Each structure stands twice: as C-alpha cells, then as structure tokens.
C-alpha cells in the first residue's frame with residue numbers, strides 16, 4: 450500500500466479504540482495500539498506484523514514518552530494520533546469529590562469540562578502545528594455501543610446531597626439503561642475515521658452520528674439566538690473614540 454500511514458491509538462484495549470485499530474489494519478495501515486495493559490491489546494485486536502502493542506496510561510508522562518519512542522523505533526514516525534482513551538466520571542458537580550466536548554449536559558459536568566478543555570487545546574494546537582504540516586481533527590461522537598457505560602469505565606459520584614436525590618435517581622436510571630442500547634456502531638465510526646484521515650486536508654471537526662448531529666445543530670441554533678439577543682449591547686463596548694490602527698485618532 451503506497452499511502453500506508455502509521456496510526457497511534459490510545460485506549461485500544463476496549464471499546465472504540467479496538468475498532469479503530471482493527472479498521473486501520475484492515476485498510477493496510479500500521480498501528481501502534483496502546484493501553485494501560487498492553488497484553489489486552491493483543492487479546493482484543495489480534496496479531497499482525499503491522500501491529501505494535503505498547504503500554505500507555507495516558508496520565509503518565511513517562512509512559513507517553515516511552516510509547517512514542519517505541520512507535521518511532523518500530524515504524525519510523527507517527528502519521529495519525531487518535532487521542533481516544535477516557536473514562537466517564539458522572540454525577541452532579543457538587544457531589545463529585547474533585548472535579549462532552551461540544552455541549553454540556555446535566556449530570557456530566559466533570560466529563561464535559563474535560564472534553565471542553567480538550568477542544569480548546571485542540572483548536573489552539575491547530576494553528577500552532579499547522580506550519581509543520583500537522584493537522585488536527587476534533588471528533589464529537591454521539592452514543593456508540595462500547596464499554597463506556599459499564600462499571601469498568603463509568604464511575605458515578607457517591608450520593609452526598611439530598612437536594613439531588615430525585616434527579617440523581619432518574620439520571621442513574623437513564624445512564625444505566627443506555628448501556629448496550631447505544632445506536633452508534635463503533636466499527637462504522639472506525640471506518641469513517643479511516644476515510645476522514647485520508648482527506649486532504651482532514652476536517653477540523655467531525656460530528657459523528659445522527660444523534661450528535663442533531664445536538665450540534667441545536668447548539669448552533671442556541672448560540673445564534675444568544676448572539677442575536679444582545680447583539681446591540683455586545684457590539685457597543687469599544688471606547689467611544691476608537692480609531693483604526695495607524696490612523697492616529
């Protein structure tokens with residue numbers, strides 16, 4: 450394959466990371482599949498000369514450096530990095546002992562905060578690395594049937610504030626019922642990633658899933674309404690005698 454790329458995927462022990470690795474291999478690419486337990490990768494993805502399984506807990510800088518070094522030692526470079534690994538820390542913010550990228554949801558304050566943070570990082574990284582020929586793509590998946598809502602990946606805040614009792618119960622019921630019922634097929638998402646990664650240039654954002662598309666369109670409409678509601682006030686905040694740069698006024 451002459452357009453063979455080297456993919457580096459985090460969180461490739463379970464869930465959609467496994468589908469991404471399989472789809473990239475099936476498309477003829479080489480894959481560095483990383484996981485907290487590298488043995489889990491081989492179990493989930495299988496064996497291939499084009500596959501390197503490496504240990505990487507994404508919270509460990511030492512792991513990250515060693516995994517990137519191993520990837521470059523084996524394949525010479527990394528072309529596509531899929532920053533996929535995550536868990537779901539759910540609950541009302543006040544009940545989380547510490548502390549979804551495009552839209553925030555009730556019961557998802559910590560998860561959404563982390564995803565919004567990643568998006569701000571990615572959007573800023575884009576112009577920073579563009580001169581080096583590196584592009585970034587934000588992927589906003591809707592509900593995909595992975596292991597994210599299992600006990601292994603989801604941690605619910607310990608109930609501690611009575612005011613939330615009734616709503617918490619409904620939220621827990623909703624999220625637990627979603628497990629295994631999500632409409633999105635992660636194998637199809639994986640094939641879609643292969644397609645967008647080969648586009649020139651790749652998209653800056655990919656909204657993945659009909660449900661995610663509806664949520665994104667609602668967000669755009671809400672944002673537009675919020676802009677329009679206070680347009681005159683918002684655009685009247687410059688100093689009264691602002692001159693154009695260089696005009697001297």
Ligand SMILES: NC(=O)c1ccc[n+]([C@@H]2O[C@H](COP(=O)([O-])OP(=O)(O)OC[C@H]3O[C@@H](n4cnc5c(N)ncnc54)[C@H](OP(=O)(O)O)[C@@H]3O)[C@@H](O)[C@H]2O)c1
Pocket residue numbers: 459460461462463464465466484485486489505506507508532533534535536589590591592593594595596597598601602631
């Ligand atoms: N599924 C959805 O509906 C959905 C929707 C929107 C966004 N997403 C996002 O899609 C990504 C993948 O989620 P998924 O649905 O595939 O979930 P999943 O089935 O629970 O898989 C999560 C993967 O992340 C790994 N992981 C968690 N913490 C890690 C860490 N500190 N270091 C390295 N690996 C770690 C897990 O590894 P272990 O086996 O070691 O635990 C596992 O391989 C996540 O970023 C998630 O937020 C998912």
